[in-house]
Amino acid sequence: MSTLPTDWSSAGIAERRERYYAASQRSFMPYRKPLILSRGEGAHLWDESGRRYIDLLGMNVCISVGHCHPVVTAAVQQQITQLPHCTTMFGHPVPAHFAQELVARMPAGPDWVVHFTSSGAEAIDLALVMAQSFTRHSDMLALRNAYHGATLGAQSLTGISAFRHEVPLLGGVHHMANPDPYRGIFGDDTQAYLDEIDRTLQCATPGRVAGLIVEPVQGYGGIVELPAGYLKAAADKVRAAGGVLIVDEVQSGFGRTGDSFWAFEAHAVMPEIVVMAKGIGNGYPLGAVVAQRAVADSMAGKFYFNTYGANPMSCAAGRAVLQVIDDEGLQRRSQQVGAALKQVLLDLQQRHALIGDVRGRGLMLAIELVSDRRTKAPAVAQTAEIFERTREQGLVVSRSGAHKNILRLVPPMCLSMADVDEVATAFERAFDGC
Numbered sequence: 001m002s003t004l005p006t007d008w009s010s011a012g013i014a015e016r017r018e019r020y021y022a023a024s025q026r027s028f029m030p031y032r033k034p035l036i037l038s039r040g041e042g043a044h045l046w047d048e049s050g051r052r053y054i055d056l057l058g059m060n061v062c063i064s065v066g067h068c069h070p071v072v073t074a075a076v077q078q079q080i081t082q083l084p085h086c087t088t089m090f091g092h093p094v095p096a097h098f099a100q101e102l103v104a105r106m107p108a109g110p111d112w113v114v115h116f117t118s119s120g121a122e123a124i125d126l127a128l129v130m131a132q133s134f135t136r137h138s139d140m141l142a143l144r145n146a147y148h149g150a151t152l153g154a155q156s157l158t159g160i161s162a163f164r165h166e167v168p169l170l171g172g173v174h175h176m177a178n179p180d181p182y183r184g185i186f187g188d189d190t191q192a193y194l195d196e197i198d199r200t201l202q203c204a205t206p207g208r209v210a211g212l213i214v215e216p217v218q219g220y221g222g223i224v225e226l227p228a229g230y231l232k233a234a235a236d237k238v239r240a241a242g243g244v245l246i247v248d249e250v251q252s253g254f255g256r257t258g259d260s261f262w263a264f265e266a267h268a269v270m271p272e273i274v275v276m277a278k279g280i281g282n283g284y285p286l287g288a289v290v291a292q293r294a295v296a297d298s299m300a301g302k303f304y305f306n307t308y309g310a311n312p313m314s315c316a317a318g319r320a321v322l323q324v325i326d327d328e329g330l331q332r333r334s335q336q337v338g339a340a341l342k343q344v345l346l347d348l349q350q351r352h353a354l355i356g357d358v359r360g361r362g363l364m365l366a367i368e369l370v371s372d373r374r375t376k377a378p379a380v381a382q383t384a385e386i387f388e389r390t391r392e393q394g395l396v397v398s399r400s401g402a403h404k405n406i407l408r409l410v411p412p413m414c415l416s417m418a419d420v421d422e423v424a425t426a427f428e429r430a431f432d433g434c
């Protein structure tokens with residue numbers, strides 16, 4: 001046990017954060033009063049005073065199979081005592097097995113290969129370089145309201161201004177109208193969004209592109225699902241312009257959406273590149289690009305590595321995550337428990353005009369709060385108030401979207417039906433009088 005003294009008091013933590021964190025790190029504070037967490041188990045968290053919460057955020061979708069899952073913990077513990085790190089220059093069986101096991105989760109057909117990173121943004125950057133290397137084109141299409149990460153490459157692909165800093169980001173990235181049936185500029189007219197792709201290709205690019213990147217379900221954007229028919233048709237257009245399809249499954253992957261292991265599988269389309277992170281490691285730093293061999297082979301002539309990519313501790317965690325998803329039937333559970341949770345939200349919408357939209361699938365859900373259902377004006381202040389109340393009622397949720405008027409629910413996939421009952425009561429109380 002470490003003997004370093006640790007001050008758990010709220011005041012002490014707040015003071016040190018204020019004094020020693022850079023502004024860029026300090027500003028990420030959801031609640032008015034800091035929430036200090038000391039312990040997690042399954043879908044539950046405990047604060048420093050011993051109060052229990054139902055975790056509907058999963059540490060921003062990182063906790064896929066549950067906090068401190070014993071199988072994951074044991075796998076990491078075993079690896080940590082043998083060899084915590086092994087650079088990819090040398091051989092080690094754990095990442096090699098994990099690559100094989102990940103490939104087995106991909107749809108049959110293509111010859112898939114894996115490149116491990118230590119975060120989602122690193123994986124997004126790699127996917128970008130891979131698409132450009134393979135196609136020999138440089139322009140990229142992306143969607144407004146998308147989030148792909150904070151590194152310069154990933155930030156350049158991100159379509160939410162709050163995450164785009166006033167620095168020279170990459171050129172040649174074109175953000176297109178987001179096919180969002182609720183708030184998108186063409187409403188639920190999917191063809192109009194597809195026509196926008198043609199116009200963008202014609203007007204904003206040299207006519208050839210490296211690719212299109214999409215989240216099949218936008219996460220930080222507020223759980224916005226791609227409408228049926230969009231992704232396949234979009235991919236066809238992009239391929240006709242020389243590009244590839246990159247799917248960002250960082251939030252939506254690993255069975256969370258319930259119907260399929262990868263959210264893109266709901267769209268009958270085969271991407272050339274799939275990016276994954278977060279839930280892949282259940283809290284251990286890990287990301288991966290899984291690509292079709294011919295696409296990945298385009299980078300064979302140069303070095304590309306992230307020092308901790310393929311780290312055996314993280315890959316041991318990743319292997320255990322896949323095992324637990326299977327052993328505990330967590331994809332099916334996401335589907336069933338997610339359906340029950342969505343029903344709770346739909347019932348709540350019946351009683352509260354403030355809830356303009358309920359959406360998502362599996363355990364990737366959201367409610368959007370509006371002050372007027374007709375104009376859809378974002379209910380920003382009310383959302384902030386209800387968000388604070390959800391905490392008082394023992395829930396940890398996320399306030400998301402460009403206007404911060406969306407409550408996003410992405411719990412660990414081990415959430416139970418009993419938890420759903422508790423969530424229903426807690427939400428009812430949080431919305432009381434609103």
Ligand SMILES: Cc1ncc(COP(=O)(O)O)c(C=O)c1O
Binds near residue numbers: 119149
């Ligand atoms: C959809 C999506 N892509 C990429 C990223 C970047 O991942 P990371 O924060 O691990 O760099 C995130 C992070 O939130 C994300 O939600």
